[in-house]
Amino acid sequence: MPRAVTRFADATTMPWLGGGGITHELARHPADGDFAWRLSVAEVQQDGAFSRLDGVDRVIVLCSPGRMTLHTPDPVELQRFSPYAFDGGSEVSCTVPDGPTRDFNVMTRQGAYVADVATVIGADAPVDVPTGGQVFVFCMDGTVTCGTELGTFDLAELDESTTVDATHGAAAIVTFAPPAG
Template sequence: MSYNIIRFADATTMPWLGGGGITHELARHPAEGDFAWRLSVAEVQQDGAFSRLDGVDRVIVLCSPGRMVLHTPEPQPLERFSPYAFDGGTQIDCTVPDGPTRDFNVMTRRGVYVADVTTVVGARREVEVPTDAEVFVFCMDGVLSGGVELGTFDLAQLDARTTVDASHGAAAVVVLTTMPLG
């Protein structure tokens, strides 16, 4: 068993198109052009609008202890380490009442890939790797051990069943499955 580990320090960092934050891209497919899927960490530095991404499904997981509220148009307070899925084409404004936050983002091109994002907080979990999917483990906080060793905001792509030990942290497990053609 081997792991493709992407350290947060090696992420590609870019400012948001509309300002107000930066993104640290950890992984994407394909590497160039429009992505079919993308995994990243966003630093939300101030209140403002999210970029609209038509045809993209998004899952966001708040990693910081500070509050983040998405206005869709109804206020949707995010809970730390709890995945929230939404249509990337929706007009969304965000407020960060406690100041800057960081969150983990999973974006998939609708009709091409679908993402299942679950979290493991203060516990151990066996992670299966289906033959028809790509599976990633992201360290949202603290340190992960077990089959893979990750620090905060590091990412690992799994190629076989493994144990994720988040006893001293929090992890997001991402399963990306291709949509059938037709």
């Protein structure tokens, strides 16, 4: 069952530091100051450099059907609904040859949290909430059910084992936990 639901319409919207897009922040911890983890949707409006975030691990999931290529030492063409992890302190730029795209971003401060991001597309899956961790379900497209119905870009935090039904959509399941050790 969901502990909390954040509707995309209620997200905090802000321009990127370097321009070229906007971010819709859905959740972060802590609420003020530097984040230990953060979940957001980015609107990439043009080719350009990503903001460099030293000490931050990032996972990006392309949600829109348009193409996006990340330019790192080895360019990577992102696949829709497929998570891609990278070091936020790296020099990264992107091209969006089909025009603006939207993607889901998971950021964790190194040493504070680690994130696992899995996707469920057109199916249902059991989700076990780990002890000492937090689990969120993000609707990447269509509708997703997890004790409540989520529309595209809505987010729910889960508080116990549940089933995520993405029969009519696509979901990203994010688990935050303290680092091992």
